Amino acid sequence: MKKLIPLFLIFIISFCSPPVKTETTIIYQENNKKNETVVQKTEEKQPEKMIQEEKPLFKKMYFINDTAIQPIDPDQKLKVTVIFISENMNPDEDLDSYAMIYTDKREVGPTEQKLLSQTKTLIFYTTYEKHLLNLEVFLQDPFKKAWQRLKNIDQPKPKYFAPKFPETEITLIVKYDPKEKGLKQYSFEGDFISE
Secondary structure (H helix, E strand, C coil), rough: CHHHHCCCCCCCHHHHHCCCCHHHHHHHHHHHHHHHHHHHHHHHHHHHHHHHHHHHHHCCCCCCCCCCCCCCCCCCCCEEEEEEEEEECHHHHHEEEEEEECCEEEEEEEEECCEECCCCEEEECCCCCEEEEEEEEEECCCCCCEEEEEHHHHHCCEECCCCCCCEEEEEEEEEECCCCCCHHHEEEEECCCCC
């Protein structure tokens, strides 16, 4: 029993006493102090650069609005007018045409059948949500007297549009320019979501 008491006291003293610093810990602590002072000095020298780099970030910030979000009645509908316009048309290329309009991959209906140079419109009603608008352009072959769908590469690409709540109607304009090539043939105006 007498042998256990000194061992027990040594055990308690070893846990209660502060750890003994070795040479490696002292060197490590001194190196850390040097690094901390170097970091502090570099931070003090470059406050102007930090402020200049942060300025462009404020342009991308969205400020929070204090107005409460109001739920929209699901029965309330939005009037959408789609206008298909062709510009810079040669009289030789001016054929009868129409566009079939789809929203969210569901057929809405065709526009009027007119020459490419004339504006074609379609009015329909939809809900206050983000929708995908897709147009398929058809031309009438003058020799076969049959409607032919343009190739996929010549069709306008689908675009999303999102109405804003207080508005009761929106106008979406799709312009076609045959002199351009590829995706530049079509330009979109209205409440389309930019990508």
